[in-house]
Amino acid sequence: MEIKKVMVIGAGQMGGGIAQVSAQAGFDVVQYDINMDLVNKGIALINKNLSRDVEKGKRTEAEKAEILGRIKPSVSLEDAADCDLVVEAIVENFDIKKKVFEELDRIAPAHAILATNTSSLPITQIAACTKRPQQVIGMHFMNPVPVMKLVEIIRGLATTDEVYKTIEEASIKMGKVPVWCKDVPGFVSNRVLQVMINEALWELYEGVAPAENIDNIMKLGMNHPMGPCALADLIGLDTVLAILNVMYTGYGDPKYRPSPLLKQYVQAGWLGRKVGKGIFDYK
Ligand SMILES: NC(=O)c1ccc[n+]([C@@H]2O[C@H](COP(=O)([O-])OP(=O)(O)OC[C@H]3O[C@@H](n4cnc5c(N)ncnc54)[C@H](O)[C@@H]3O)[C@@H](O)[C@H]2O)c1
Structure with missing residues (x-):
């Protein structure tokens, strides 16, 4: 066609x-x-x-x-x-x-x-x-x-x-x-990517390092063009949370459990770049 x-x-x-x-x-x-x-x-x-x-x-x-x-x-x-x-x-x-x-x-x-x-x-x-x-x-x-x-x-x-x-x-x-x-929750891309982003948000929640450091470690150490925190802000934290929830329910596996900090950012309306504030400030 x-x-x-x-x-x-x-x-x-x-x-x-x-x-x-x-x-x-x-x-x-x-x-x-x-x-x-x-x-x-x-x-x-x-x-x-x-x-x-x-x-x-x-x-x-x-x-x-x-x-x-x-x-x-x-x-x-x-x-x-x-x-x-x-x-x-x-x-x-x-x-x-x-x-x-x-x-x-x-x-x-x-x-x-x-x-x-x-x-x-x-x-x-x-x-x-x-x-x-x-x-x-x-x-x-x-x-x-x-x-x-x-x-x-x-x-x-x-x-x-x-x-x-x-x-x-x-x-x-x-x-x-x-x-x-194939048609599985998160497909290939987000099944891999969002687990990494969520892990970065768990680190932030636990105070392992500030967001700048988490991103610099992943950029300089793994050659990622963007760190996971900046990438989460680009995607939109509401979208990141929605994807994690789909995978958490879809697989019934706790490895997809969203970080409480992610939920809190979304509750606050800090959705990322599209609203000028997320993990980082864009105003
Ligand atoms: N943001 C990303 O990085 C990314 C990447 C790949 C896929 N996606 C997917 O693309 C879709 C859109 O994401 P986005 O980042 O563009 O979101 P967004 O919040 O930037 O835009 C969503 C738009 O949909 C509109 N809309 C139209 N009809 C609507 C209706 N009936 N109810 C509610 N909203 C309505 C909203 O007004 C808004 O402008 C989502 O399914 C998301 O998972 C997002």
């Missing part, structure tokens, strides 16, 4: 990036969020990213205008009615995603593929919220989307080979390298 028009649900850190790489791939894009302020904020960030590319000589002003011209703002899920692919990138909460998938299943054309950018929720369970589980798939982009090469592709139990192939090809068109894995 050929993808021509893509709708991206959510204009946050991930949704905006997915809309950008979709438009760069030449797809017509609809960028949705629950209100126009959020949509405009997402599109403004895309504009800023593209301007930086122009400054660096990576693309021309004309190319930037063409890419932006392919992105249409939306606050109505009904706009999925003529899309070939919908990529959902809203909060990491099953009940909220369920409602959106039920709606999308009602609105999107019969041939359309419904993809989710979930970091950890079971693709099979999300697919079961629709009457087209064979056309539901995990398309897990990395943050920041325009920069990171990987798309982790996760098939639900019912996902067909044809749908998998279409999503693999669309990811390559978006300039990404698709790598598949």
Whole structure:
């Protein structure tokens, strides 16, 4: 199946990036969020990213205008009615995603593929919220989307080979390298990554070292480009907690038990870079 028009649900850190790489791939894009302020904020960030590319000589002003011209703002899920692919990138909460998938299943054309950018929720369970589980798939982009090469592709139990192939090809068109894995809580990426981040948060909770030292030890000692505390702030501490909870319940294994400090940061609304404060201060 050929993808021509893509709708991206959510204009946050991930949704905006997915809309950008979709438009760069030449797809017509609809960028949705629950209100126009959020949509405009997402599109403004895309504009800023593209301007930086122009400054660096990576693309021309004309190319930037063409890419932006392919992105249409939306606050109505009904706009999925003529899309070939919908990529959902809203909060990491099953009940909220369920409602959106039920709606999308009602609105999107019969041939359309419904993809989710979930970091950890079971693709099979999300697919079961629709009457087209064979056309539901995990398309897990990395943050920041325009920069990171990987798309982790996760098939639900019912996902067909044809749908998998279409999503693999669309990811390559978006300039990404698709790598598949099975539908397990946290997939491959977050099952490894979040255990490390959580361990850093346990160290912080126990007072083993300040966040700067934890990050410097991991950067200088393990050659990680970012320390786990800075990375947690980049991902969003609410998302980190949600992923850990999915793995904690999904495997029933205490090794995924979230650090109490992480819970406290989320309760305080210190969600990381997106709000200007997390483990570190960004104001
Ligand atoms: N942050 C990361 O590093 C990262 C990486 C890979 C995947 N993900 C996944 O991508 C998804 C989005 O994460 P994000 O970091 O972009 O979050 P975010 O908080 O930056 O953005 C979420 C957006 O979804 C919007 N939204 C649209 N419809 C909604 C609805 N019905 N209910 C609630 N919100 C709605 C919100 O308004 C908000 O703008 C999550 O599933 C997350 O697990 C995140």
